[in-house]
Amino acid sequence: MLQISQRGQQMPPSPIRKLVPYAEAAKKKGMHVYHLNIGQPDIETPAPILDAVRHFNFTVLEYSHSAGNESYRKKLVKYYQRVGIDVDYTQILVTTGGSEAILFGLMSCLDAGDEVIIPEPYYANYNGFAVAAGIFVKPITSYIESGFALPSMAAFEKAITPKTKAIMICNPNNPTGYLYSRDEMETLKQICLKNDLFLFADEAYREFCYEGTHTSAMHMSGVEDHVVLVDTISKRYSACGGRIGALVTKNREVLDTVLKFAQARLSPPSFSQILGEAAVDLPSNYFDTTKAEYKKRRDVMVARLNAMDGVFCPKPGGAFYAIARLPIDDADHFCQWLLESFSYQNQTVMLAPASGFYGTEGLGKTQVRLAYVLNTESLNKAMDCLEKALLQYKSAKASPSPLLAIH
Amino acid sequence: MLQISQRGQQMPPSPIRKLVPYAEAAKKKGMHVYHLNIGQPDIETPAPILDAVRHFNFTVLEYSHSAGNESYRKKLVKYYQRVGIDVDYTQILVTTGGSEAILFGLMSCLDAGDEVIIPEPYYANYNGFAVAAGIFVKPITSYIESGFALPSMAAFEKAITPKTKAIMICNPNNPTGYLYSRDEMETLKQICLKNDLFLFADEAYREFCYEGTHTSAMHMSGVEDHVVLVDTISKRYSACGGRIGALVTKNREVLDTVLKFAQARLSPPSFSQILGEAAVDLPSNYFDTTKAEYKKRRDVMVARLNAMDGVFCPKPGGAFYAIARLPIDDADHFCQWLLESFSYQNQTVMLAPASGFYGTEGLGKTQVRLAYVLNTESLNKAMDCLEKALLQYKSAKASPSPLLAIH
Numbered sequence: 018m019l020q021i022s023q024r025g026q027q028m029p030p031s032p033i034r035k036l037v038p039y040a041e042a043a044k045k046k047g048m049h050v051y052h053l054n055i056g057q058p059d060i061e062t063p064a065p066i067l068d069a070v071r072h073f074n075f076t077v078l079e080y081s082h083s084a085g086n087e088s089y090r091k092k093l094v095k096y097y098q099r100v101g102i103d104v105d106y107t108q109i110l111v112t113t114g115g116s117e118a119i120l121f122g123l124m125s126c127l128d129a130g131d132e133v134i135i136p137e138p139y140y141a142n143y144n145g146f147a148v149a150a151g152i153f154v155k156p157i158t159s160y161i162e163s164g165f166a167l168p169s170m171a172a173f174e175k176a177i178t179p180k181t182k183a184i185m186i187c188n189p190n191n192p193t194g195y196l197y198s199r200d201e202m203e204t205l206k207q208i209c210l211k212n213d214l215f216l217f218a219d220e221a222y223r224e225f226c227y228e229g230t231h232t233s234a235m236h237m238s239g240v241e242d243h244v245v246l247v248d249t250i251s252k253r254y255s256a257c258g259g260r261i262g263a264l265v266t267k268n269r270e271v272l273d274t275v276l277k278f279a280q281a282r283l284s285p286p287s288f289s290q291i292l293g294e295a296a297v298d299l300p301s302n303y304f305d306t307t308k309a310e311y312k313k314r315r316d317v318m319v320a321r322l323n324a325m326d327g328v329f330c331p332k333p334g335g336a337f338y339a340i341a342r343l344p345i346d347d348a349d350h351f352c353q354w355l356l357e358s359f360s361y362q363n364q365t366v367m368l369a370p371a372s373g374f375y376g377t378e379g380l381g382k383t384q385v386r387l388a389y390v391l392n393t394e395s396l397n398k399a400m401d402c403l404e405k406a407l408l409q410y411k412s413a414k415a416s417p418s419p420l421l422a423i424h
Numbered sequence: 425m426l427q428i429s430q431r432g433q434q435m436p437p438s439p440i441r442k443l444v445p446y447a448e449a450a451k452k453k454g455m456h457v458y459h460l461n462i463g464q465p466d467i468e469t470p471a472p473i474l475d476a477v478r479h480f481n482f483t484v485l486e487y488s489h490s491a492g493n494e495s496y497r498k499k500l501v502k503y504y505q506r507v508g509i510d511v512d513y514t515q516i517l518v519t520t521g522g523s524e525a526i527l528f529g530l531m532s533c534l535d536a537g538d539e540v541i542i543p544e545p546y547y548a549n550y551n552g553f554a555v556a557a558g559i560f561v562k563p564i565t566s567y568i569e570s571g572f573a574l575p576s577m578a579a580f581e582k583a584i585t586p587k588t589k590a591i592m593i594c595n596p597n598n599p600t601g602y603l604y605s606r607d608e609m610e611t612l613k614q615i616c617l618k619n620d621l622f623l624f625a626d627e628a629y630r631e632f633c634y635e636g637t638h639t640s641a642m643h644m645s646g647v648e649d650h651v652v653l654v655d656t657i658s659k660r661y662s663a664c665g666g667r668i669g670a671l672v673t674k675n676r677e678v679l680d681t682v683l684k685f686a687q688a689r690l691s692p693p694s695f696s697q698i699l700g701e702a703a704v705d706l707p708s709n710y711f712d713t714t715k716a717e718y719k720k721r722r723d724v725m726v727a728r729l730n731a732m733d734g735v736f737c738p739k740p741g742g743a744f745y746a747i748a749r750l751p752i753d754d755a756d757h758f759c760q761w762l763l764e765s766f767s768y769q770n771q772t773v774m775l776a777p778a779s780g781f782y783g784t785e786g787l788g789k790t791q792v793r794l795a796y797v798l799n800t801e802s803l804n805k806a807m808d809c810l811e812k813a814l815l816q817y818k819s820a821k822a823s824p825s826p827l828l829a830i831h
Contacts, residue, residue: 019620019649022589025532025681034490034687062485070695071478078469078665078699083438113520113667116689125432129536129558145688151536151558182429213426242426258485258694260520260667274432280441281552282523287665288477288695292485 028148032141032373039356040367048360051399053387054352054367056191056337060255060307060390069295070288081284084276085111085263089290092297093263100223102235102246108267110275111293113285115221115249115262116142122245122264123150125274126183126215133183133217134176136168138340138374138381140191140219155181156376161342161384164331165193167201173208183245184209185217188234189226192374192386193340194315194333202232206240215271216240221249222336224304227312229334241267250289252337254296255307259289311337314389314396321400322387325407337389340371344407348372348385351410359406366399366406435555439548439780446763447774455767458806460794461759461774463598463744467662467714467797476702477695488691491683492518492670496697499704500670507630509642509653515674517682518700520692522628522656522669523549529652529671530557532681533590533622540590540624541583543575545747545781545788547598547626562588563783568749568791571738572600574608580615590622590652591615596629596638599781599793600747601722601740609639613647622678623647628656629743631711634719636741648674657696659744661703662714666696718744721796721803728807729794732814744796747778751814755779755792758817766813773806773813 033055040050084090090106097104112118127133129151135143137156147154157172159165173184184205189196197205209216218234234244249262266272315332319339322330327344345351348370355365371384389396440462447457491497497513504511519525534540536558542550544563554561564579566572580591591612596603604612616623625641641651656669673679686692722739726746729737734751752758755777762772778791796803 021532021677021681022535024535028681028684030684031687057486061483076468078663079464080664114689124556125428128429128431142688149531149685256485257487258691260693270428274428274435277435277437278556280438281549282521284665286667286693286696289693
């Protein structure tokens with residue numbers, strides 16, 4: 018019998034998108050849904066970089082170099098210089114989104130059956146890339162009580178086996194918003210050096226740090242051969258649909274290997290490379306404005322959350338996500354209920370249940386991820402909804418026939 | 425010790441691009457190099473579809489749907505209707521180039537260790553996708569003497585093992601230009617039905633058929649669940665840099681699985697989806713002009729080749745490639761020599777050695793692939809070069825110190 022592959026069956030559906038049908042049904046009923054479930058910023062893509070695409074001047078839309086246009090890679094060198102990362106353009110390979118950088122990096126450094134250690138909760142699509150690459154994610158838990166700080170060195174060392182080839186972090190973190198300190202980065206460096214591990218650093222949210230400064234994996238010396246930086250312009254310039262990322266490493270063997278994967282897929286998209294190149298020329302205060310906006314949103318949202326009865330949300334140091342613990346038993350159920358059975362002034366809010374971001378079964382069941390990608394007015398309304406919803410959900414749960422009351 | 429993966433080591437470098445450094449060196453010496461080595465058409469991308477991109481009207485470059493914009497998929501339904509393929513938009517998933525369609529299709533239908541049968545010579549990047557997916561390509565040989573017709577049913581059945589999950593064809597074929605007949609497609613259908621195999625049909629060159637008509641794998645009835653069509657706009661509209669392809673199948677389970685891989689990488693590039701959507705509205709005679717141009721080039725090139733002493737080139741029925749047998753021992757050496765040591769009127773020609781397109785070691789050593797992607801004037805000059813080169817190479821080889829004479 019014709020059958021799909023085992024890996025196809027193992028491939029996880031997106032936990033962020035699985036509630037979409039319920040949201041669509043709510044909208045069909047005429048409800049307004051505040052989308053705090055997905056990291057799609059509402060910030061406008063800078064007009065000059067959109068204009069750069071409008072003004073392209075070729076007549077044949079040709080393949081670019083498999084590693085990306087040389088002119089773009091040379092521009093990226095300047096961008097990285099500004100954030101204290103010293104690389105030359107031959108150490109940069111332009112990818113189709115950060116996603117492709119992660120996949121090519123994993124495939125180049127790990128074989129099927131190998132393991133990568135990732136502090137949980139982590140970006141859920143790492144699971145998908147792991148299945149595609151035939152590797153295993155070994156999660157080690159970070160805890161909401163400590164604001165999702167890096168697990169201890171002992172926790173890492175306990176998780177390391179002969180199959181462990183890499184550690185992957187996202188800094189600042191999606192989904193927790195945690196910003197790793199210089200000391201924590203040094204800890205990671207020591208572990209990688211001691212155990213011969215690659216250090217994958219997903220720095221998609223580098224420009225959005227609100228407390229302290231960002232320590233890139235490429236700011237550290239003595240670990241250059243271990244570091245594989247994966248990057249993207251998606252969040253940096255609110256350019257998610259461009260599908261332009263980069264893999265940056267000083268390990269020549271890794272880069273040469275990644276290039277072979279890149280050659281097989283020919284080239285990254287041409288139009289968006291123009292956009293990425295123009296982005297490096299944005300005024301130096303571009304990030305100040307965006308960052309100030311996100312910081313304002315964070316402060317509003319986190320304050321509102323912590324003011325709610327039984328809710329705890331550590332203040333994220335970066336990115337535009339927060340994880341909150343709610344006074345509920347099952348966030349999957351609650352998030353679906355918000356869309357299916359709740360309404361306040363004909364509005365509701367869509368959240369991502371945190372369970373999808375944990376690798377360990379059973380963790381995160383009382384937690385949700387919130388992306389503060391809406392303006393403060395909308396965020397406040399979304400928080401109004403959540404506040405009312407929690408009260409109503411509690412009493413619904415407390416009622417004699419909870420199932421009937423909920424559905 | 426820090427090491428790259430085994431699969432990274434197995435990953436083949438692009439055989440088309442490996443001579444690039446020699447071409448660059450020739451150009452630095454002031455030589456003109458005619459590039460017949462790569463399928464990058466010189467045909468202009470239609471102005472209206474480039475204009476469609478210029479006139480995009482969004483302010484936030486958002487993720488699109490993971491399966492591609494609904495509006496684009498609905499337009500593609502019309503395109504496929506025109507070529508006699510009856511699908512609805514939920515059976516189409518927009519991918520980042522045909523490359524991604526192949527990779528996602530293979531990963532969804534085959535597990536690591538499984539086998540796919542492909543008539544050789546075949547598109548060299550299939551090897552790269554196979555390594556990425558951890559699967560094995562089982563080549564069965566097609567022969568230049570029969571113009572690279574489909575191998576016999578017996579040859580297929582001999583190659584089938586319990587690990588065989590699919591057959592992949594490219595029709596019309598890259599690198600041979602062979603156009604499979606209706607009867608040959610029916611043979612493939614029978615083999616797939618009898619042996620429960622998927623039929624991957626790469627139809628990137630569908631619009632470029634010069635003899636007879638194209639039989640799509642999706643023109644056949646009774647085999648719908650087996651067929652996975654992989655497609656791209658790269659060659660169709662000379663839009664290689666757009667990186668927009670599609671995977672089309674009526675097998676719902678395959679499509680749902682491919683969608684999970686697509687969700688992990690979020691979405692295909694947004695700008696080029698606009699271009700792809702506009703392309704469906706090009707005037708109905710668009711392909712006539714392009715096809716006439718390619719046919720003229722084919723006729724010129726194939727006639728010139730067959731007029732050369734000891735050269736044999738079967739007339740390709742489609743695509744824009746031909747494979748020629750040359751009166752030489754080692755095409756890899758000859759192609760390098762053309763760039764390094766030969767010059768006619770300060771010009772030379774770059775060809776792709778055919779060995780890289782064979783899966784069986786040792787085959788194709790006297791063959792080269794030529795892409796007729798240059799205008800007839802340039803093609804004629806390239807053929808002048810090749811004609812002179814073959815004479816000179818023969819006498820160089822016949823001389824007492826061949827190595828000295830050559831290098």
